[in-house]
Amino acid sequence: MPKRSKPAKSPGSPAKGLRRWSGLSHYDAAGKARMVDVTAKQATKRSATASAFVELSAAVLAALPANPKGNPLEVARFAGIQAAKRTSELIPMCHPLPLTHVDVEAEVVAGGVQIRATVSTTSQTGVEMEALTAASIAALTVYDMTKALDKSIVIRDLQLEQKSGGKSGDYRRQK
Secondary structure (H helix, E strand, C coil), rough: CCCCCCCCCCCCCCCCCHHCCCCCCCCCCCCCEECCCCCCCCCEEEEEEEEEECCCCCHHHHHHHCCCCCCCCHHHHHHHCCCCCCCHHCCCCCCCCCCEEEEEEEECCCCCCEEEEEEEEEECCCCCCHHHHHHHHHHHHHHHHHHHHHHHHHHEEEEEEECCCCCCEECCCCC
């Protein structure tokens, strides 16, 4: 009978060097990933805005209005809104949240499409992941709607721009 090998530990496993993970709330005392219990937290108004940039060639930008699949910017907006609402289904430790507002903007700018997603709720936990998910899926939708014209499209600069509410307070990215 062949000898069984031990399963390899993942390189990011907190079991070794647990101290470096102690400030992260998604890990228990043993270093195992967990969903944070927010039961005792007060529901407060929270919002977050995230952005992403889809780098497109001049030829693709010029072809946007005549896209046979439809208007990529509108489809991207709808996809981003839908994605924000489904974040907890995509990211394992995210809580399902009652979103009170989702706004996704997709604007043609020099060199591509700028995506901006803003999400709001009144809940016990923030909506940063919902805003980031909305921006990333909107950017991927622009890619999907234009990839037939150019395979060298680049999605870049997915980032949190600002957040408000919650125990950690407000945050605004410095320009």
